[in-house]
Amino acid sequence: xPLYDADETLGxxxxxxxxxxxxxxxxxxxxxxxxxxxxxxxxxxxILKNELLLDGNSKQNLATFCQTWESQQVEQLMNLAIDKNxxxxxxxxxxxxxxxxxxxxxxxxxxxxxxxxxxSTIGSSEAAMLGGMAAKWRWRDRQKAAxxxxxxxxxxxxxxxxxxxxxxxxWDIELREIEMTDDNLCISPDDVLKQVDENTIFVVPTLGVxxxxxxxxxxxxxxxxxxxxxxxxxxxxxxVDAASGGFLVPFTDPGHEPWDFRLKRVKSINASGHKFGLxxxxxxxxxxxxxxDLPDDLxxxxxxxxxxxxxxxxxxxxxxGQVIAQYYDFIRLGRExxxxxxxxxxxxxxxxxxxxxxxxxxxxxxxGNPQRGIPAVVWRIRQGCDPGFTLYDLADRLRMRGWQVxxxxxxxxxxxTGFQRILVKxxxxxxxxxxxxxxxxxxxxxxxxxxxxxxxxxxxAQSYNHL
Ligand SMILES: Cc1ncc(COP(=O)(O)O)c(C=O)c1O
Numbered sequence: 001x002p003l004y005d006a007d008e009t010l011g012x013x014x015x016x017x018x019x020x021x022x023x024x025x026x027x028x029x030x031x032x033x034x035x036x037x038x039x040x041x042x043x044x045x046x047i048l049k050n051e052l053l054l055d056g057n058s059k060q061n062l063a064t065f066c067q068t069w070e071s072q073q074v075e076q077l078m079n080l081a082i083d084k085n086x087x088x089x090x091x092x093x094x095x096x097x098x099x100x101x102x103x104x105x106x107x108x109x110x111x112x113x114x115x116x117x118x119x120s121t122i123g124s125s126e127a128a129m130l131g132g133m134a135a136k137w138r139w140r141d142r143q144k145a146a147x148x149x150x151x152x153x154x155x156x157x158x159x160x161x162x163x164x165x166x167x168x169x170x171w172d173i174e175l176r177e178i179e180m181t182d183d184n185l186c187i188s189p190d191d192v193l194k195q196v197d198e199n200t201i202f203v204v205p206t207l208g209v210x211x212x213x214x215x216x217x218x219x220x221x222x223x224x225x226x227x228x229x230x231x232x233x234x235x236x237x238x239x240v241d242a243a244s245g246g247f248l249v250p251f252t253d254p255g256h257e258p259w260d261f262r263l264k265r266v267k268s269i270n271a272s273g274h275k276f277g278l279x280x281x282x283x284x285x286x287x288x289x290x291x292x293d294l295p296d297d298l299x300x301x302x303x304x305x306x307x308x309x310x311x312x313x314x315x316x317x318x319x320x321g322q323v324i325a326q327y328y329d330f331i332r333l334g335r336e337x338x339x340x341x342x343x344x345x346x347x348x349x350x351x352x353x354x355x356x357x358x359x360x361x362x363x364x365x366x367x368g369n370p371q372r373g374i375p376a377v378v379w380r381i382r383q384g385c386d387p388g389f390t391l392y393d394l395a396d397r398l399r400m401r402g403w404q405v406x407x408x409x410x411x412x413x414x415x416x417t418g419f420q421r422i423l424v425k426x427x428x429x430x431x432x433x434x435x436x437x438x439x440x441x442x443x444x445x446x447x448x449x450x451x452x453x454x455x456x457x458x459x460x461a462q463s464y465n466h467l
Pocket of ligand 1: 210
């Protein structure tokens with residue numbers, strides 16, 4: 001949540017309330033002082049509805065990884081669940097049962113050997129915190145049992161999403177982040193081996209790196225760690241951040257090399273239901289390979305049908321609708337439906353990537369190929385080219401037409417280079433891709449014929465990039 005300043009200088013509220021329509025229409029809504037009187041619900045609804053028109057149009061928000069379209073049935077299920085609290089297992093046992101079924105279906109999807117445990121979360125960020133805490137607890141127990149110090153834990157990863165930086169800071173973990181180079185956008189097993197030691201709680205490869213969408217090679221990292229264990233006895237577990245890839249790879253590239261619980265070293269996996277799991281905003285998942293991978297002292301018990309149910313989550317109260325909608329999506333779509341929908345997104349992404357590659361000034365970094373990464377297209381200005389504008393300028397031009405196509409730098413040797421990305425989701429049709437391509441062409445033509453004195457070089461283009 002952004003931290004809002006309650007003392008913002010807005011001036012006094014002049015909202016004099018009378019039960020009179022015109023009065024409401026011509027007065028500003030309270031912005032600072034908590035209102036004294038009640039208002040006409042329909043009028044307030046209309047005013048807020050109008051105000052919300054100033055938000056970006058989610059269909060043109062190609063920055064977000066999250067779903068911007070839901071079916072009528074999902075909307076109805078969300079309405080039915082509006083008063084259900086997911087934590088009240090005793091009161092809503094059927095919702096608890098549905099959550100349990102989702103975990104089982106995911107254990108099957110991610111090839112757990114049997115005995116996996118897991119839970120829903122509010123998104124991948126909470127899932128990452130839970131996966132990370134379990135790893136920290138396991139490592140601490142191991143160190144203590146061996147009579148070794150447990151005050152300097154570290155984790156090893158590539159250029160991760162901000163949730164891992166939060167996890168590291170909030171839980172006092174040294175973040176050993178391997179930054180990108182021009183030749184290596186993903187972490188290599190050799191780089192990982194240079195960073196791990198006996199204080200490493202886990203290695204976190206990402207299946208669909210937020211910056212460029214490419215899949216990191218979990219198998220190669222796992223094999224390198226197997227080899228390290230053979231040579232030195234050091235046993236370093238893996239948690240896979242499959243925020244996007246966990247709901248893509250099993251459907252779009254079923255022959256993909258193992259990345260999930262088929263690898264013994266993979267102890268936990270997180271994924272966002274509200275991204276390519278296709279559920280509405282507010283649901284993620286985390287699973288552990290076996291019960292023993294989730295230390296007992298992290299688990300709290302709530303009452304459930306006269307007995308008790310183990311829970312692991314940071315929030316207490318949570319909406320239940322997203323979990324119910326997730327189960328609906330699983331059974332309504334099945335593997336076939338997910339493959340069809342995500343396959344469609346990849347086709348549109350590849351079509352778009354192909355069109356971008358025709359620009360001589362641009363170089364495509366990820367072209368939407370389902371074997372390499374998520375349905376996204378990422379490009380940069382070709383090395384050695386100077387089109388006379390930056391990708392931040394282009395992002396600004398596109399913003400004028402409502403498109404949110406963020407420009408942002410990567411990390412390491414690429415931390416000064418601008419990249420641009422679109423996420424292709426199920427409601428970004430080929431038709432919309434053509435409209436965006438037209439607007440890109442118009443934007444590029446405009447910037448070439450009207451060179452900016454001061455190209456936008458930092459993130460002044462004002463689009464959120466989800467990093
Ligand atoms: C790889 C990765 N991990 C974690 C997250 C955080 O996910 P959420 O927004 O579900 O908390 C994201 C979000 O984009 C992501 O791309």
